[in-house]
Amino acid sequence: MTRLSSVSPTLAIVGGGFSGAAAALHFAREATRPLRIVVIEPRAQLGGGVAHGNPEPVLRLNATDALHSPYPESPSAFADWLRLEEELAHDAEAVEASGLVFARRHALGRFMAAELAKHSKHNASGSTIEHLPHTATGLRCADTSYAVELSGGGVLAADKVLVALGWNAPAVPPELQTLHDHDRWLPDPWETTRLNNIPRQARVLLVGAGLTASDLVAALRARGHSGPLMVLSRRGLRPATQNPFRSSSPIWERVFKDQPSFIQTYGFPAGPREALRALRKAMAKVDPLHSSWHTPFDELRDAVPQFWPRWTESEQKRYLRHLKVWYDAFRFRNPPQIERVLKAAEAEGQLVFHAGRLREVNAVGHYFKVHYQPRAGGELAALDADVIINCTGPQLRPSTSTNPFWRQIIRDGLGRDHALGLGIDVDARGHLLRADGTAHDGVAAVGPPTLGRFGECTAVPFIVKGILSVLDSWYPLPDGGLRTTLPT
Numbered sequence: 001m002t003r004l005s006s007v008s009p010t011l012a013i014v015g016g017g018f019s020g021a022a023a024a025l026h027f028a029r030e031a032t033r034p035l036r037i038v039v040i041e042p043r044a045q046l047g048g049g050v051a052h053g054n055p056e057p058v059l060r061l062n063a064t065d066a067l068h069s070p071y072p073e074s075p076s077a078f079a080d081w082l083r084l085e086e087e088l089a090h091d092a093e094a095v096e097a098s099g100l101v102f103a104r105r106h107a108l109g110r111f112m113a114a115e116l117a118k119h120s121k122h123n124a125s126g127s128t129i130e131h132l133p134h135t136a137t138g139l140r141c142a143d144t145s146y147a148v149e150l151s152g153g154g155v156l157a158a159d160k161v162l163v164a165l166g167w168n169a170p171a172v173p174p175e176l177q178t179l180h181d182h183d184r185w186l187p188d189p190w191e192t193t194r195l196n197n198i199p200r201q202a203r204v205l206l207v208g209a210g211l212t213a214s215d216l217v218a219a220l221r222a223r224g225h226s227g228p229l230m231v232l233s234r235r236g237l238r239p240a241t242q243n244p245f246r247s248s249s250p251i252w253e254r255v256f257k258d259q260p261s262f263i264q265t266y267g268f269p270a271g272p273r274e275a276l277r278a279l280r281k282a283m284a285k286v287d288p289l290h291s292s293w294h295t296p297f298d299e300l301r302d303a304v305p306q307f308w309p310r311w312t313e314s315e316q317k318r319y320l321r322h323l324k325v326w327y328d329a330f331r332f333r334n335p336p337q338i339e340r341v342l343k344a345a346e347a348e349g350q351l352v353f354h355a356g357r358l359r360e361v362n363a364v365g366h367y368f369k370v371h372y373q374p375r376a377g378g379e380l381a382a383l384d385a386d387v388i389i390n391c392t393g394p395q396l397r398p399s400t401s402t403n404p405f406w407r408q409i410i411r412d413g414l415g416r417d418h419a420l421g422l423g424i425d426v427d428a429r430g431h432l433l434r435a436d437g438t439a440h441d442g443v444a445a446v447g448p449p450t451l452g453r454f455g456e457c458t459a460v461p462f463i464v465k466g467i468l469s470v471l472d473s474w475y476p477l478p479d480g481g482l483r484t485t486l487p488t
């Protein structure tokens, strides 16, 4: 390991899931001086986090291996690792007839851990990487330095702090909050070990119909679940399936270009109406023999961080009110393997989707009586369930999060919720904004908490772009170039 000078600055990375691990890699490779990089993460292994730390074999990445490299200049890095480690030899189902690969989610976590181990031994900036297995509970700021408070009472002094906390714990809808002490109520669907205690014949209600519900249906079926599976969501919308065709333009180009092809062709849409109009025009050009709606949709998606921040707050709110649920249904897609499980469960009559608004849930003896207002109208409808699982998605406001780090930051005015309630407020570089709107020099955020600012921030290329933007701000290249410019 490289020997650091006693004055090497300390970079504290709070959270060691994909974003925290990718940040450690990129800072170690590309900082213009040696750093002491300390990743604060309570989990034993870095790189996995909530999405990719779960060893459940049935859970798959919802996009192909090509999308999951952390390196813009080497988009096949994860795909190459899968082959080198013979991961696919033990997971034949990962490879589709088309040749597209949808690996297990846990494989990405293990790949990131391996990359981090490699970079800990040697990296271009001569930095060190340490894992501090704690929870960060607070942040204190002096003029140009910071102290991260840790569970157990310790403190880490740092020159810069990068917050990579991912999504908050799932939000619990008000109608389900009365169930809090029930052992057959699962408020956190990502704790899949709790599925082991569900009797196979149990009637299971999943509230919410997004990718999490799809994952849980697959995880229950993999356990031999034979009881009814009911999915209730307001509109009855379900995630679309992945693109059966290979994408014609590389995602890194679309995400990193100042003017991606969508913007070049249609300009910057002024609001959701214009964006939809442009998408319709792009879809009309699709040749169904060689392509599908996914291609123009993805071109729009990858341009979102270019145009979303230009929208006025009222246009952003219009999108959230009218378009978001539709956008999400096409944006967050089931991998084909999971889609097949859903289709089989539906064909067997085991899985039924209901559209309507949850009204009331009562525990009756050993089961729950659930009433909902059907979307189609009419009288309240009832469902009986032995187990209820919350699949409604994460809680988005740091101010009401259960995470002690966010709570303290908000309480002390060191940060504030984004105006639309979508994560933490940051500036265009990713630097946190204090309650009074001024930007921190040395505290930034990457990944899901930056949703409100960038509109798209959770897929790997968006996360990496956020990391490189913070790197450019903290350790600028001597020639003034930007790391978010793709190598030609």
Ligand SMILES: Cc1cc2nc3c(=O)[nH]c(=O)nc-3n(C[C@H](O)[C@H](O)[C@H](O)COP(=O)(O)OP(=O)(O)OC[C@H]3O[C@@H](n4cnc5c(N)ncnc54)[C@H](O)[C@@H]3O)c2cc1C
Pocket: 014, 015, 016, 017, 018, 019, 020, 040, 041, 042, 043, 048, 049, 050, 051, 052, 060, 061, 062, 063, 105, 134, 135, 136, 137, 164, 165, 166, 167, 190, 403, 404, 405, 446, 447, 448, 458, 459, 460
């Ligand atoms: C279930 C699920 C599946 C997904 N599937 C995909 C996919 O297939 N492809 C894709 O591109 N994206 C996927 N995503 C999007 C995902 O958000 C990103 O890909 C990425 O994994 C986010 O990583 P992260 O490190 O920002 O967040 P996380 O994975 O949530 O990691 C945050 C880490 O912070 C730690 N932490 C929390 N609080 C503290 C604290 N106070 N102190 C210290 N550490 C703390 C947590 O332990 C955790 O490890 C998925 C997301 C979810 C939730």
